[in-house]
Amino acid sequence: MRRVFILLLAALLIGALLSLGLQYDTGYIRISLGNYLIETNFWVGVLLILVVTLVVQFILVAARRLRSGSGLVSTWLNQSAERRARRRTTQGLLALAEGNWPRARKLLEASAGKADTPLINYLAAAQCAFECNDHDAVDDLLRKAFESTPGSDLAVGITQAQLQIAGHRYEQALATLVRLRKQAPHHPFVLKLLRTVYEALEDWKELSALIPELRKRDLVNAGELQALERKTWHNLLQRAADDIHRQDKASRDLGPLVLLWDELPGSMRRDEFTIHEYARHLSLLGDEAQAETLLRKVLRNHWSDELVNLYGRIEGEKPDEQLLVAERWLQDRPNNPELLLALGRLSLRNELWGKAREYFETSLRLKRNNETIAELARLNAHMGHEEESNKMLLQSMLKDSGLPNLPMPKA
Incomplete structure (x- = not known):
């Protein structure tokens, strides 16, 4: 109320002064512009100058507010631009879903500046550029995505790695993912992408170190x-074995292969397929005695047809003792065709021809197996039963050929 009173008092005072001023003849103002002449009372001129000054001041303030993004007009313009950006973003995402990559990229990139979430626009546009095989544009759009949103380096990096993997640029993807893992060591998706890259690059050593984290x-x-x-x-066992194979046969060192076996996790050292691979490599590299010892220990507590088949192929230090060990297993598994096949081979190694033939025939009666047929046919041929051997091989070949049942001429 006090402020209103002061304003009213000031207005009355100014009005009184103006009224007194107008009673006197204060002259006039004359303005000449070319052929035009303007004359007016002094007080009217002052009033006009005041009005013009206020109008110019209003225009300057309005222009300044418009330039700084404030005011009703600028607000309306910004809202209009944002609505247009949202509409174009929606159209771009629809085009992306429809597989119209060029249109989607154009709409998404053009509306990114005014979009509510420019990061999404740039990432989706990068996907479109990738589908158009424009890898330079992909990198540029990902850079813009990173710059548009603080704290988006992980999201941008993951998208970049995914696009690099999809483009089979595995080395670049590996560099990206290693950088991301330093930022987020346990990020699930980064770890899964690393698994994909290591597998594609056949980097088995790094993959073996990653597997415990995946588990x-x-x-x-x-x-x-x-x-x-x-x-x-x-694959690690195979590479170690290949390296040893390249060494001179007389001076081969199986140490790296044995050391690698010792590094295997417990689950793999108990896995029959991995045991089979390791024993097979030992055998091929000339250490059949160590392979036989390993297989004997494993088969004593964990039976495996795959392992017993390999056991029959390996020559231990004492073939007679190896045969006796396998025959003890037969007491618990008298009808196991794989064990009988192995026993036949071990009997051959001990030059027990009749026993070997009996084991092969028994195994063949229990299960028809091409390995067993081949072993029995080979043995029969060397024992002078060539006709029987040839007949067996012919029957096996015909049975496995899938030939139709057709009439044949009689002999």
Whole structure:
């Protein structure tokens, strides 16, 4: 109320002064512009000058507010631009879903500046550029995505890695993912992408170090993880064996292969397929005695047809003792065709021809097996039963050929 009173008092005072001023003849104002002449009373001129000054001041303030983004007009313009950006973003995402990559990229990139979430626009536009095989544009759009939103380096990096993997640029993807893992060591999706890259690059050593983390985070189901772990260690064993094979035969050092076996996790050292691979490599590299010892220990507590088949192929230090060990297993498994096949081979190694033939025939009666047929046919041929051997091989070949049942001429 006090402020209103002061304003009213000031207005009355100014009005009184103006009224007194107008009673006197204060002259006039004359303005000449070319052929035009303007004359007016002094007080009217002052009033006009005041009005013009206020109008100019209003225009300057309005222009300044418009330029700084404030005011009703600028607000309306910004809202209009944002609505247009949202509409174009929606159209761009629809085009992306429809597979219209060029249109989607154009709409998404053009509306990114005014979009509510420019990061989404740029990432989606990068996907479109990738589908158009414009890899330079992909990198540029990902850079813009990173610059548009603080704290988006992980999201942008993951998208970049995914596009690099999809484009089979595995080395670049590996560099991206290693950088991301330093920022987020336990990020689930980064770990899963690393698994994909290591597998594609056949970097089995790094993959073997990653597998415990995948298991700990429960990122791969149990069956798939076991297959991945088996594949990884089998490849590492194969590479170690290949390196030893390239050495001079007289001075081969099996140390790296044995050391690698010692590094295997317990689950793999109990896995029959991995045991089979390791024993097979030992045998091929000339250390059949160590392979036989390993297989004997394993088969004593864990039976496996695959392992007993390999056991029959390996020559231990004492073939007679090896045969006796296998015959003790036969007491518990008298009708196991794989064990009988192995016993036949071990009998051959001990030059027990009749016993070997009996084992092969018994195995063949229990299960028709091409290995057993081949062993029996070879033995019969060397024992002078060539006709029987040839007949057996011919019958086996015809049975496995899938030939139709057709009439044949009589002999």
